[in-house]
Amino acid sequence: MGEAVIETAADRDDVKVVFGVDQADVESVLGVPVEDPDAFEDLLETHDPDAVIDFTVPKAAMQFATACADAGVPLVTGTTGHDDLQFETVAAASERTPVLKATNFARGIQALLRTVSAAVEALPGYDIEVTETHHNGKRDAPSGTANTILEEIRDAREEDFEQQFGREGIQPREDDEIGVHVRRAGDIRGEHEIMLAGNDEVVTLSHRAEDRGVFAAGAIDAAVWLTDQEPGWYEFGDVIDG
C-alpha cells in the first residue's frame, strides 16, 4: 500500500509525498526516499509533514500514532488487525493530534455500509452471512472491513448474534449466529459480500476493489481533509460527508 500511496500521489497536484518508511530494504519509490522506521521521529522533525499516512502492521501503527501525537502531526491510518491494546494506543493519540482510522478507504464501502444497515433494518430475522476474499499475502483475518460490516450489522439489528467463523462437521446453523467466511487467494484486491436470506428470497450486497489505487486515493483525500481538523478521532465517513 505504501507504493500505491506514492504512485497515486504522484498523479496529483495537491499533495507531495516527502518521505516513506518501511523496514523492507527499499531505497526509494518513484524518487521518494524510503527510510528506516527507527528514524521516524527524526524524520517528522526534519520534514514537518502536514500529515502521515500509515499502512503497515498494528504494532508499527501504534508506534507511529504515538510519534505523530508527540509531534502534533495528523495521522491517517488504514492498518487493520489491531488487538485491544494496539487500538487503544492509536485512539489515545487522538487526544493530542487529529487521527483518522478507517478499515477501508474505498468510497464504495461507505455506500455499502449504509446499504447494509438499511437492509438489516428492513429484513429482521433474515439469516446473514458475511464473506471476504483477499490476496494470499494478507496477514489479518477476518479483514478489518468485515469487522466493520459486522459492527454495522450489530448496530442495525435488534437481536444480538454470535459470530461463527466457518463451519465444519455436524454443525447446523443457530438462529442467533452470523457466519463469517474468509478466503485467501492470488492477487485479489478485496471483496466483501453480505448475504441476507429468509422468506424464500436472498439479498446479496457486495463490493469489489479492482485496484489498490482506490484505497490510496481515499487515504490521501482523508489526509488532505484531516489537515484542517482539531485533535480528535475521525472516520472516513466524516470525509465523505464533508
Ligand SMILES: NC(=O)C1=CN([C@@H]2O[C@H](COP(=O)(O)OP(=O)(O)OC[C@H]3O[C@@H](n4cnc5c(N)ncnc54)[C@H](OP(=O)(O)O)[C@@H]3O)[C@@H](O)[C@H]2O)C=CC1
Ligand atoms: N484501510 C484500507 O483501505 C486498507 C487497509 N489495508 C491494511 O493496510 C495494512 C498493510 O497492507 P499491505 O500494504 O497490503 O501489507 P504489506 O504486508 O504488503 O505491507 C506492510 C509493510 O509494512 C512493513 N512494516 C512492518 N513493520 C513496520 C515498521 N515497524 N515500520 C515500517 N514498516 C513496517 C512491512 O515490512 P515487512 O514485510 O518487512 O514486515 C511491509 O512492507 C494491512 O493491515 C491491511 O489490512 C490495506 C489496504 C487497504
Ligand SMILES: O=C(O)C1=N[C@H](C(=O)O)C[C@H](O)C1
Ligand atoms: O489487506 C488488504 O489488502 C486490505 N485490507 C483492508 C481490510 O482488512 O479490510 C481493506 C481492503 O479490503 C484491503
